[in-house]
Amino acid sequence: MKILAVNPGSTSTKLAVYENENLLFEKTITHHDEEIMKLSELEDQLPYRLESIMEALRDQDLNPSGLAAVVGRGGMLKAMDSGTYLVDDSMLNDAETGKYGNHASNLGSMISAEIAGSHHIPAFIVDPVCVDELVPEARVSGLADIERKSHVHALNIKGVSRKIAAHLGKDLEGASFVVAHLGGGISVAAVRNGQIIDVNNAENEGPFSPERAGGLPAKQLVQLCFSGKYTEKELLLKMTKQGGVYSYLGTKNLIDVESRAAEGDSEAGLILKAMVHQIGKEIGAMATVLEGQMDGIIITGGIAHSDRIVGLIKKRISFLGKVFILPGETEMEALATGALRVMRGLEDAKIY
Numbered sequence: 001m002k003i004l005a006v007n008p009g010s011t012s013t014k015l016a017v018y019e020n021e022n023l024l025f026e027k028t029i030t031h032h033d034e035e036i037m038k039l040s041e042l043e044d045q046l047p048y049r050l051e052s053i054m055e056a057l058r059d060q061d062l063n064p065s066g067l068a069a070v071v072g073r074g075g076m077l078k079a080m081d082s083g084t085y086l087v088d089d090s091m092l093n094d095a096e097t098g099k100y101g102n103h104a105s106n107l108g109s110m111i112s113a114e115i116a117g118s119h120h121i122p123a124f125i126v127d128p129v130c131v132d133e134l135v136p137e138a139r140v141s142g143l144a145d146i147e148r149k150s151h152v153h154a155l156n157i158k159g160v161s162r163k164i165a166a167h168l169g170k171d172l173e174g175a176s177f178v179v180a181h182l183g184g185g186i187s188v189a190a191v192r193n194g195q196i197i198d199v200n201n202a203e204n205e206g207p208f209s210p211e212r213a214g215g216l217p218a219k220q221l222v223q224l225c226f227s228g229k230y231t232e233k234e235l236l237l238k239m240t241k242q243g244g245v246y247s248y249l250g251t252k253n254l255i256d257v258e259s260r261a262a263e264g265d266s267e268a269g270l271i272l273k274a275m276v277h278q279i280g281k282e283i284g285a286m287a288t289v290l291e292g293q294m295d296g297i298i299i300t301g302g303i304a305h306s307d308r309i310v311g312l313i314k315k316r317i318s319f320l321g322k323v324f325i326l327p328g329e330t331e332m333e334a335l336a337t338g339a340l341r342v343m344r345g346l347e348d349a350k351i352y
């Protein structure tokens with residue numbers, strides 16, 4: 001059974017074709033800033049990204065008519081349980097209109113539906129960024145007007161948790177971890193018996209990341225909002241796409257930042273140290289959410305490729321338990337296996 005997995009990110013579209021669990025072909029299509037910036041609305045990006053995918057399939061002589069299903073990374077939709085969901089009109093409507101937020105992964109359902117629709121096969125999403133398994137006490141922000149929301153790298157966090165649980169001879173449902181996904185955005189999650197019971201909202205809480213500001217001092221943020229310096233849209237963009245490491249050093253590339261620090265750039269050294277400091281604090285916080293009852297700490301995402309950064313984080317957190325390092329992400333595999341579980345009848349597809 002052939003499955004096409006599609007993972008649209010802010011600057012790339014990843015695609016992979018699996019024959020059952022076996023990867024046949026994988027490609028990352030990088031979209032240059034100028035191309036994507038011209039198409040600021042997700043809806044406008046759809047034909048462009050779709051054509052890039054079809055071209056990549058043609059280059060490999062992979063005919064979509066041989067596919068059994070298409071599966072995409074799910075986006076900002078209503079808060080939902082973890083699992084594999086059938087893409088339907090109501091989901092597509094929410095993804096297209098950005099009713100619950102605009103994120104590149106909204107395109108996952110839209111692209112999957114387009115390809116699947118023309119070949120009369122099902123389209124799915126798996127563990128979208130709006131998976132919400134927070135315990136009630138984690139929803140309370142401290143101000144009655146504001147409820148905390150779960151916006152999280154759920155697909156990779158579930159994927160790596162499942163992997164390490166299997167390595168320990170356990171099911172996901174019987175394993176607990178603190179998982180730190182360290183990518184362009186950062187999620188540090190408390191996973192109890194397979195459920196993400198608390199997490200910093202990866203858009204606007206917790207550690208700063210290569211492109212996001214993370215949690216900011218609230219009073220100064222309010223003052224900045226009313227300073228007249230930025231419109232609401234500008235400030236939100238600044239916090240989520242031009243914040244964090246980028247706002248201090250003008251780059252989101254941590255390989256470059258590490259080189260700069262190694263060459264004696266003290267500002268680069270300080271920002272790296274500060275990011276590690278904040279990540280360590282968040283891991284400690286999530287360990288307390290689990291009351292220390294966990295099988296270990298998993299560090300994953302692109303930044304986990306850096307031995308130096310991982311070493312600095314480990315120095316701060318190793319006293320909490322065993323640390324597992326899984327650099328990169330398992331998202332394409334997690335998408336394909338999520339669709340396969342449903343196609344094989346091992347799980348029912350959830351309805352949005």
Ligand SMILES: Nc1ncnc2c1ncn2[C@@H]1O[C@H](COP(=O)(O)OP(=O)(O)O)[C@@H](O)[C@H]1O
Pocket residue numbers: 009182183184185210252253254255258301302303304305306328329
């Ligand atoms: N070997 C490496 N050393 C340090 N940082 C790295 C390395 N490889 C990737 N990164 C950093 O990881 C981040 C991207 O992580 P990734 O998980 O691919 O993010 P996303 O999927 O959110 O775009 C970037 O800041 C990139 O510079």
Ligand SMILES: CCCC(=O)OP(=O)(O)O
Pocket residue numbers: 009010103129151152153183184185186202203
């Ligand atoms: C919105 C939560 C998930 C997330 O931040 O994903 P990206 O890092 O891919 O933008």
